[in-house]
Amino acid sequence: IFATEILVEAVSIKKPVGTPRWPLHAGVEVVVTMDTPSISVNDSKVSFYLGNEYSLFDNISGVSLDADTSRSREVNRNGTNKSKWTWGPDGQGAVLLVNCDRDGPGSGMDDTDRHVQSSADLQDMSPMILRTQGPSDIFANYKLVLHVSMFDADKVRVFHLHNGNESLSQYKHVLGSNKLSYTVERGEDIFYVEGLAFPDAGFSGLVSFHATLLEVSHKDLPDTPVFKETVVFHVAPWIMTPNTLKPLEVFVCSIEMDSESPNADFLETVRSFVEKTKCKLTICPEVENRGDRWIQDEMELGYVEAPHRSFPVVFDSPRNRGLRDFPFKRVLGPNFGYVTRELPNGQVTSLDSFGNLDVSPPVTVGGKEYPLGRILIGSSLPRFGGRKMTKIVTDFLYAQKVQAPVELYSDWLNVGHVDEFLSFVPAPDRKGFRLLLANPSACYKLFKEKQKEGHGDAALFKGLKREEITIEAILADKMLHHENFYVQNCIDWNRSILKQKLGLTEGDIIDIPQLFKLEGSWAAAFFPNMVNMLVLGKDLGIPKPFGPITDGQCCLEAKVCSLLEPLGLTCTFINDFFSYHVLSGEVHCGTNVRRQPFSFKWWNMIP
Numbered sequence: 001i002f003a004t005e006i007l008v009e010a011v012s013i014k015k016p017v018g019t020p021r022w023p024l025h026a027g028v029e030v031v032v033t034m035d036t037p038s039i040s041v042n043d044s045k046v047s048f049y050l051g052n053e054y055s056l057f058d059n060i061s062g063v064s065l066d067a068d069t070s071r072s073r074e075v076n077r078n079g080t081n082k083s084k085w086t087w088g089p090d091g092q093g094a095v096l097l098v099n100c101d102r103d104g105p106g107s108g109m110d111d112t113d114r115h116v117q118s119s120a121d122l123q124d125m126s127p128m129i130l131r132t133q134g135p136s137d138i139f140a141n142y143k144l145v146l147h148v149s150m151f152d153a154d155k156v157r158v159f160h161l162h163n164g165n166e167s168l169s170q171y172k173h174v175l176g177s178n179k180l181s182y183t184v185e186r187g188e189d190i191f192y193v194e195g196l197a198f199p200d201a202g203f204s205g206l207v208s209f210h211a212t213l214l215e216v217s218h219k220d221l222p223d224t225p226v227f228k229e230t231v232v233f234h235v236a237p238w239i240m241t242p243n244t245l246k247p248l249e250v251f252v253c254s255i256e257m258d259s260e261s262p263n264a265d266f267l268e269t270v271r272s273f274v275e276k277t278k279c280k281l282t283i284c285p286e287v288e289n290r291g292d293r294w295i296q297d298e299m300e301l302g303y304v305e306a307p308h309r310s311f312p313v314v315f316d317s318p319r320n321r322g323l324r325d326f327p328f329k330r331v332l333g334p335n336f337g338y339v340t341r342e343l344p345n346g347q348v349t350s351l352d353s354f355g356n357l358d359v360s361p362p363v364t365v366g367g368k369e370y371p372l373g374r375i376l377i378g379s380s381l382p383r384f385g386g387r388k389m390t391k392i393v394t395d396f397l398y399a400q401k402v403q404a405p406v407e408l409y410s411d412w413l414n415v416g417h418v419d420e421f422l423s424f425v426p427a428p429d430r431k432g433f434r435l436l437l438a439n440p441s442a443c444y445k446l447f448k449e450k451q452k453e454g455h456g457d458a459a460l461f462k463g464l465k466r467e468e469i470t471i472e473a474i475l476a477d478k479m480l481h482h483e484n485f486y487v488q489n490c491i492d493w494n495r496s497i498l499k500q501k502l503g504l505t506e507g508d509i510i511d512i513p514q515l516f517k518l519e520g521s522w523a524a525a526f527f528p529n530m531v532n533m534l535v536l537g538k539d540l541g542i543p544k545p546f547g548p549i550t551d552g553q554c555c556l557e558a559k560v561c562s563l564l565e566p567l568g569l570t571c572t573f574i575n576d577f578f579s580y581h582v583l584s585g586e587v588h589c590g591t592n593v594r595r596q597p598f599s600f601k602w603w604n605m606i607p
Helices: 119-123 136-141 264-277 326-331 391-399 440-452 471-476 478-502 555-567
Strands: 002-008 011-013 028-034 045-050 052-057 062-066 094-096 126-133 142-148 156-161 171-176 181-184 188-195 206-215 224-235 247-253 280-284 299-306 309-316 337-340 357-359 363-365 368-370 375-379 406-409 422-426 433-439 509-513 516-519 522-525 534-536 539-543 570-574 591-595
Touching: 062 206, 062 224, 094 126, 094 188, 126 142, 142 156, 142 171, 171 181, 171 188, 188 224, 247 264, 247 534, 264 280, 264 534, 264 539, 264 570, 299 326, 299 591, 309 326, 326 337, 357 422, 363 478, 375 391, 406 478, 422 534, 422 555, 433 440, 433 478, 440 471, 440 478, 440 509, 440 555, 471 478, 478 509, 478 516, 478 522, 509 555, 534 591, 555 570
Parallel strands: 094 224, 247 280, 309 337, 375 406, 433 509, 539 570
Antiparallel strands: 002 011, 002 028, 045 052, 062 126, 126 188, 142 181, 142 206, 156 171, 156 188, 206 224, 247 591, 299 309, 357 375, 363 368, 422 433, 516 522, 534 539
């Protein structure tokens, strides 16, 4: 079955009615197309006359390279526009996962070997099918080659299901790494593709595979390409999860009693708090953390997703202190992936820790939607000598595209992390969340109110075997006031950026009373930093501030409860004073949370 058309000066002319022939003349272009592949050699003929009859035999073989371009979990046969990958709900193009978990028996990630280790390993890969149709005699003078460019070869690996036998030993590594091409026999061949690299600087995440039909004209001459089919995959990005998503697992370290700052009491409180929320609790023992309790700084827990598969992935920070082996040795495992970015020279600053990394809930900014939120990175002002997160990490975060990062100013802090002045909590109204910001002015306002109420002699740190300080003394300390005026300016700078980049108004922000003190030219929390909290759904684990007792309760705790409980949130104050606060950290710094992925599919957004 064939259809023909004639082009006269690029204008299509249909066959004249009532005659089996078209009149031809010089300059006429004849286009002959076939609707279906040939059944036998020379089964279709088009005749034309130029004094005598001449015949053109049109033997058509069907070659189709297919993948799940519709993102429907099914390989689409003869899909259209397979050589283009487009974003959005009406977009198309196949998705590829970096096979960075450990389903096999080895000690490394699945993408580090050239074998299919298990059926679970195979499920992390994306299928690709190469189909050929037409008379077998045609292929006597042709060969079919599956190939990938040298620029993409180190980003993927392809396995071929050999002979249709589905035993693991029959999956042959045919493309990727140092393999650029593979000659395929005629028929229907199933391939499985795994990603080896996340999007990054210099790599958009797009990988193209080609099936080319080559005519073998003579043994001493090069093969001639006569047809090429292309399919494009996009490597799935690594995605962070905000506080508003459901918590699934909490990580915390155990520091033993022989340590100078054990955390047994803190650990027991966290255990009870987590049990109440019905989350899984994973405790990293001291033999594995080697005295490093800052598990938030060591890793960030996110995920990857394709239409057919999703699994969590831990991003291991380059800080490499006592917890440096924990993400790889204990978190990486079946259906739990791993990624890291290491500095070649090993020189890191505090801003390279992942307490300096956060992500907002979904937001809309000036009509532009960010359905997966926006990553927040602490940085410095544009001045000489300021600390910044290392470029190799920020390049990775920007390259994921789906959570367009926002850089904030955190270098004014001693530790320098964004979680020292901000957090997000779920809310039933407005945008579905509130941004919490530490606020010295709100704290001074509260203390002045309590002084007017006759509580000027109420003191912070009561019962802590530590020098107490009254409300009156705090209000009279001019240097402390100047320091917090400076801190408030730094936080207000970030407030403006957050309002602009996240599309927030003042109604979306809650000010948490907090004071800071300067240590040299950098600031640290004066009392336990309440914004540095553990958010598990509607349950908040907040550092106990040990504020002044007025009317029988801590006035700081009472103020925070009055701000957050109307949102349906429950406040639990956790004593972290000696186990974390005096060491320049708080509850959030000492915990980490794996959360449920977004229901929104990343490929449906438009970056």
